[in-house]
Each structure stands twice: as C-alpha cells, then as structure tokens.
Amino acid sequence: MSGNDPVATGVTVFLVVSLAPVVLLWLVLRVPTVVRRVVDAARADGRRRRPPLPAGPPLERLLADLRRLDRQRRGPPPPTRVRRVALLAAYDDVLLATCRAVGVDDPPLRPWVDRGGTAGALDPGRDLARLRTEAELEATGVRIDPPGPAVV
Structure with a gap:
C-alpha cells in the first residue's frame, strides 16, 4: 500500500514546503540572465554586442x-x-x-x-x-x- 503510507506522504510534503521558497528565489534571481541569453541568441548576428574599444590612447x-x-x-x-x-x-x-x-x-x-x-x-x-x-x-x-x- 504505497499510496496510504503516512510517513512517506509527510516527508514529501515537508520537502516540498521547505524547498519551494529556495527554488522560487533561485529562479527569480536567474530569470534576467536567462532572458538576456535568449535575447542575445535571437539577434540576427548571433553575437553579443560590446561597446567599441577606444582606437588609441585616452x-x-x-x-x-x-x-x-x-x-x-x-x-x-x-x-x-x-x-x-x-x-x-x-x-x-x-x-x-x-x-x-x-x-x-x-x-x-x-x-x-x-x-x-x-x-x-x-x-x-x-x-x-x-x-x-x-x-x-x-x-x-x-x-x-x-x-x-x-x-x-
């Protein structure tokens, strides 16, 4: 009777409740990086645009x-x-x-x-x-x- 085991159900609920905030916070912090990578990959030239380097001394x-x-x-x-x-x-x-x-x-x-x-x-x-x-x-x-x- 795997569906009626109160210990396994309790441990599963405990893990979901305790790890869900950490996983959600990690996702919120990583979303801007993921979005930036997706936008960069969607550009026509496929390269990341960098500011131009100075041609000579300051x-x-x-x-x-x-x-x-x-x-x-x-x-x-x-x-x-x-x-x-x-x-x-x-x-x-x-x-x-x-x-x-x-x-x-x-x-x-x-x-x-x-x-x-x-x-x-x-x-x-x-x-x-x-x-x-x-x-x-x-x-x-x-x-x-x-x-x-x-x-x-």
Whole structure:
C-alpha cells in the first residue's frame, strides 16, 4: 500500500514546503540572465554586442603629450637638426592622433606627414599645414595652449 503510507506522504510534503521558497528565489534571481541569453541568441548576428574599444590612447594623455611637445617646440631650439626634426615629427604625430580622437576628419597636415615623413618636417609648407591643423583642432574646443600661469 504505497499510496496510504503516512510517513512517506509527510516527508514529501515537508520537502516540498521547505524547498519551494529556495527554488522560487533561485529562479527569480536567474530569470534576467536567462532572458538576456535568449535575447542575445535571437539577434540576427548571433553575437553579443560590446561597446567599441577606444582606437588609441585616452584624450587626456594625448593632450598632455601635445602640450608638452608644443612647449618644447616653442622653447629654445634643440641643439642639433636631428633633434629638431624628431621633435617636430613627434609633435605632428600626436597632433594627428588628437585630431583623430576628437573627430577632425581631414586635417591639412595629414598629406604632408603621409608624403614627407620626417624628411620634410622643416618645410615652410608643412609649418603652414601644422598651423591650420592646430586651428581646426582648436575649433573643436580643444585648447593646445590653455591660459594659465607661465611655466619656467
């Protein structure tokens, strides 16, 4: 007489009553994860969308480098031509990276850098392109030489 056993019925009722709240709580906590997985699986591409990774260094670091190189460029000239060309080439690279970071699409300096590399860093035409690129960058709200106390 398996249907009339009071001990088995009592143990079964006890287990259902004691475990039901734990199982229901576990399900409530897991439902958002399950729903998110179902929605991700139902997407057309089947991949999870992640936020885009930054293409380069943070803007704050680019601006700090740009301002440091600008101070060096405007200060006393380096003792050798090689150092002057290297300083201008580094400044141009950071200037173009900053333009890319803030969304300046086609800076005037880009063709000079692509065409000339470091060899033409001292060309007067490149100086003009550098100045125009700085103006476009400052038009976006980025200050290359912000006002403040003079650094000695």
